[in-house]
Amino acid sequence: MSSCSTCSVCSPPLTTSLAQTSSMLDAAAEQMMVDKDFQAAFETxxxxxxxxxxxxxxxxxxxxxxxxxxxxxxxxxxxxxxxxGVLSWVLQQYEHLEKIPAKIMQM
Known part of the structure; x- marks a missing residue:
């Protein structure tokens, strides 16, 4: 089996999940920029x-x-x-302030 370059564990469900995740990120961006549906973008x-x-x-x-x-x-x-609610929401995702990437903290 060839090595997987996207994540450390190579399995079909993981690859499928990453593809789904990528599509969802694209959908959220479209909801934000094209549709101007900010609630739908947040939920995505x-x-x-x-x-x-x-x-x-x-x-x-x-x-x-x-x-x-x-x-x-x-x-x-x-x-x-x-x-x-932004900071508390971001902290839910990263759990600790020091784990939040700089590009997010700059926002």
Whole structure:
């Protein structure tokens, strides 16, 4: 079996989950930018983050998807004027302040 370049464990369900996650990230971006449906974008981000959490993977691609969902989720919350909940929501995803990537903290 060839090695998998996307995550540390190579299995069809993981590859399928990553493909699904990628599609969900694209869908959330489209909901934000094209449809201007900020609530739907936020909900898509939450579903994508749930899928990533169930995969329990900490490789670079998975971390990038997680950051992407968080960035879009923050933007959606901002558009919905829900800034008060942003930090607590991000902390739910990363558990500790020091684990939050700099690009998210800069937002």
């Amino acid at each position: 981000c939450e579903r994508g983050l749930e899928i990533l959490a169930s995969m329990d993977q900490e490789d670079n691609r998975c971390r990038e998807f997680k950051a992407g969902f968080c960035i879009l989720g923050i933007q959606a919350q901002a558009e919905l004027n829900q800034w008060h």
